[in-house]
Amino acid sequence: MIREIRLWPDPVLRRRALPVEAVDAPVRALVNDMFETMYAAPGVGLAAPQIGALQRVLVLDTRPRQPEVQPVAMINPRIVATEGGLSVYREGCLSIPGEAEEVERPAITTVEFLDVDGQLQRLRCQGLLATAAQHEIDHLDGRLYVDYLPMLQRLSMRRRAKRRKQERAGPEQGTSIAL
Ligand code: NI
Numbered sequence: 745m746i747r748e749i750r751l752w753p754d755p756v757l758r759r760r761a762l763p764v765e766a767v768d769a770p771v772r773a774l775v776n777d778m779f780e781t782m783y784a785a786p787g788v789g790l791a792a793p794q795i796g797a798l799q800r801v802l803v804l805d806t807r808p809r810q811p812e813v814q815p816v817a818m819i820n821p822r823i824v825a826t827e828g829g830l831s832v833y834r835e836g837c838l839s840i841p842g843e844a845e846e847v848e849r850p851a852i853t854t855v856e857f858l859d860v861d862g863q864l865q866r867l868r869c870q871g872l873l874a875t876a877a878q879h880e881i882d883h884l885d886g887r888l889y890v891d892y893l894p895m896l897q898r899l900s901m902r903r904r905a906k907r908r909k910q911e912r913a914g915p916e917q918g919t920s921i922a923l
Pocket of ligand 1: 836837838839879883
C-alpha cells in the first residue's frame with residue numbers, strides 16, 4: 745500500500761524512532777509499504793518516520809545509479825565503521841520536494857542491521873548507497889540533511905517548504921470536499 749509521505753516541517757520527522765523488538769508480519773508489511781511508497785515517489789531511499797511510523801526501519805534501492813546493488817531493507821541499522829575519507833553528494837529528500845544541496849559524508853560506511861527474516865547482516869556501502877544509508881539512518885534519529893547546511897540557508901529552505909506544503913494542501917483539500 746502506498747502511504748502518505750510526511751513533508752518537512754512535519755514534527756514527526758524530528759522524533760527519534762524506536763528499535764524494532766521483533767521482526768514479525770507487521771514489520772514486514774511496513775517494509776513492503778515502504779518499498780511501494782519509495783518506488784511510486786520515486787526515490788532511492790525511505791525511512792519509516794517519513795510515513796509517520798516511528799520505527800527503526802529503512803529501505804534503499806540505488807539501482808538507478810548503481811545497477812550492481814540489490815535493494816535492501818534494514819531494521820535497527822547501526823553504522824559500525826566508516827572509511828575512505830569524505831565524499832560530496834547532491835542530496836534530495838522525499839520529505840523536502842523541490843530542493844537538493846551538496847552534503848559531505850564518509851565515503852564508505854559499514855552498516856549492521858536485521859533483514860526481513862530477522863537475521864543479522866553486515867553491508868559495506870559505497871557511492872550513492874553509502875550516502876543514502878547515512879541519510880536514512882539520520883531520519884531514524886530525527887535528523888535531516890538540511891541540518892548540515894548553514895542556518896540562513898536552512899531557514900530560507902524551511903520557508904519555501906512551508907509555502908509548498910500550504911499550496912499542496914489547498915487545492916487537494918478543495919477537490920476532496922467539492923460537490
Ligand atoms: Ni530523506
